[in-house]
Amino acid sequence: MxxxxxxxxxxxxxxxxxxxxxxxxxxxxxxxxxGASAVHRLHPMAKLIATAFYIIAVASYGRYDAGGLMVYAFYPAVMMAVSETPCRFLLRRFLPALPFVLLAGISNVLFDTQTAFFIGPVGVSFGVLSLAVILIKAWLSVTVVLILAATTPMQxxxxxxxxxxxxxxxxxxxxxxxxxxxxxxxxxxxxxxxxxxxxxxxxxxxxxxxxxxxxxxxxxxxxxxxxxxxxxxxxxxxxxxRLAPARRAAAADWVFCVCVCLFSVLFRVVNFSYLLGRILV
Amino acid sequence: MIEVRNLSVAYPDGTKAVSGVSFTVGDGESVAVVGANGAGKSTLLCALVGILPASGGTICANGMAVQKKHLPQIRAAVGLVFQNPDDQLFMPSIYDDIAFGPRNYGLSEAEAEKRVSEVLAALDAGHLKDKAPHKLSGGEKRIAALGSVLAMRPSVMLLDEPSSFLDPRARRGIIALLAGIGLTKLVATHDLDLALAQNKHPVAQRKGGLFADGRASDILQNVHLMAQAGLELPLCCQASKRA
The missing domain is CATH 1.20.1300 (3 helical TM bundles of succinate and fumarate reductases)
Structure with missing residues (x-):
């Protein structure tokens, strides 16, 4: 036995x-x-800077600001579609990180029990909200890093x-x-x-x-x-x-990099999710 | 040219792997060091490029004593191909692996690229250029490892068991390839058919000591000597004896 x-x-x-x-x-x-998609052809440095900037912008959000983060899903979605990175691959690679993310956020659910808002008759506590924010931040950050790795050779x-x-x-x-x-x-x-x-x-x-x-x-x-x-x-x-000299970045590479950085800042300063909600509701 | 006089090599735990070995490899000569497993062949090769320090005796390679101050020049002139190609191929692509040595010796990227192209063309391995080492077969890895040393344009090549881990066809390919390399060669092997095909001048090693040195026909076809070295006659000689 x-x-x-x-x-x-x-x-x-x-x-x-x-x-x-x-x-x-x-x-x-x-x-x-x-691969050979437009994302693959971008200069590695442009992708690296854009990814770092994006992650910093996402990480800088407050612990209860779930709505503001929603617009940040736009960048990984576009990158995934253009680079033809399989969604299942990204999901599977995120799963190992999930327990750590849950572990980091579960204490908030236990200790921060004050009700933030109601969905119908069900009250949602600030703890649950902050857990959702941690999950969204982790998902967005891990996804853009995986897309970077899946579109840029390690060397x-x-x-x-x-x-x-x-x-x-x-x-x-x-x-x-x-x-x-x-x-x-x-x-x-x-x-x-x-x-x-x-x-x-x-x-x-x-x-x-x-x-x-x-x-x-x-x-x-x-x-x-x-x-x-x-x-x-x-x-x-x-x-x-001693490493091989990399190819020079073209103007288009820097345009991509600057656009991602600018939009990351813009989304951070202006709450587009809130504005969109007001227009639609 | 390589001149070894009374060489001894001991490991830190006191094990004497090579003891009192002396021999000379002249310019353009192809010499095989034959011996059973544990005879000290690989240790001898490592000592020749200063990876393992000699505990006694002297080694002279290309007119320079193998000492710390000469090691960069000696390692540029004497290329060592390791027994396991996975030890030798550590870069993300074969191109980078072959360019590793030339880059370290200060060649510009254009010159390094030229060397890589030349070597791959000479080895008929252009298709391996952008491949990752872990994607290659055993024979391809062996060719890439050979290329990574040839790119440094050495005047002497030390080859440690170049036919190990290979199927018969790949082994024949490597034997033919080595025969086409017109450099001074010192091949450590217990593949006696390879030794017979490559070398006019084998030396036999037994438990760290050299005990026979002479012409291939005298050494490799001598049953008594081979038995003393823990080896058998090459297959082709066994077949001819049976016939």
Whole structure:
């Protein structure tokens, strides 16, 4: 009975196969990023600045201002349609962030119980309203970041981060972690396969073996990292990665960037949702 | 040219991987270091480009002693192709991987691009240029890893088990490719057919020490010597003996 219980518990646990499938999805983003739509063709720096500006504008909203945020859905919707980024892909990628967002907002529901307004006979508290605002902010921010990643190859993003004077070590860390996640998952998958073949009734990895499993994976990763570093040193690496010069941004790229930034500010200053509501009602 | 005299290499835990090895590789020569797993072949190659420090003896590559102050020049002239191409291919695309060395050695982007194009054309691998390393087959990865070193235009190439992880067809392709590279080569391998096809001058290594050095026909077809090195005769020699 105890074994059955443990098996059931592990059925709900994340397995290495799940990790591998997640990493496969990450590389699927890279496939999407090699598209040829108008959004894909925009200069990476213009997209990066526009995305950052948009997120700052969204994040600056007050904790109860759900209505004002609604107009911000316009930008990701247009970008998604033009770049042909599948909606399901964006939804699926947002799901892992959802528990964290809910965790951040759930305390508001418990402690901020004062009624804000009524929908028919049902009162909506300020806590629920602030949870909705957190959810909307997270959804909009994650979506624009995902659209940026799905329309810009990782190497171009890394290149632009370096040009924004982000420390070279951090940029290289991002680029190489991205490159080596696949190899690490292959390593973990191979170990997991070898494990399950000799423990066919076991679902996932038993807690008793988890320490040595992760320890071995860590040692293998360190070994791999040392060999990669040796290969880099053999080809003249001295600590700073030299990147290919990016293509120059065209006027259209900057027009896009300025438009997104201007509209982000405009939407923040003028409550278009309220104005639209007054016109319609 | 590479000249190794009485070389010893020990790991931090005290394990002696190479002990008292001496040999010379002349300009344009192709030499194979053959030995069983754990004989110290990879360690020897790493020591030749200063990745692992020698605990004794001397190494001279292209007229320079392998010491810290000469390492940038030595590594530009002596290219090491690692056993596992995944260790060598770390950039997001094959283009960037091949351009990595030339860029680090201060070449302009136009020059680096020219090098990449030349290397890919020479290896008949132009179709790999924009591909991501994780999307390649084992044989393609091996070719890309070779290209990443050739782009630095080394005068000496060190190849660690170049035929490992490959299916027979890809292995034959690599053997033919290596035969076409007219540089000084030092190939560490236990693939004796590769050693026989590539080299006129193999050296055999056993548990860190070199114990045979001579012509390919003398070394690789000597049953006694091969057994001492923990190896067997090349398949082609076994077949001819059976016949």
């Amino acid at each position: 105890r074994d059955c219980g443990r098996t059931r518990w592990w059925k709900g646990a994340v397995t290495i196969a799940d990790i591998k499938s997640s990493i496969g999805e990450l590389y699927a983003i890279e496939q999407l990023a090699r 171009d993003l890394a290149c632009q981060l370096a040009r924004l004077r982000i420390p070279a070590v951090l940029v290289m860390l991002v680029a190489m972690t991205y490159r080596y996640m696949g190899i690490l998952s292959d390593e973990a998958h191979a170990m997991f396969t070898a494990y399950t073949l000799r423990a066919p009734k076991q679902k996932g990895i038993a807690m008793a073996h988890m320490g040595s499993f992760t320890g071995q994976l860590l040692l293998r990763s360190i070994g791999r990292a040392e060999r990669v570093y040796a290969a880099m040193k053999c080809r003249g690496f001295h600590g700073a990665q």
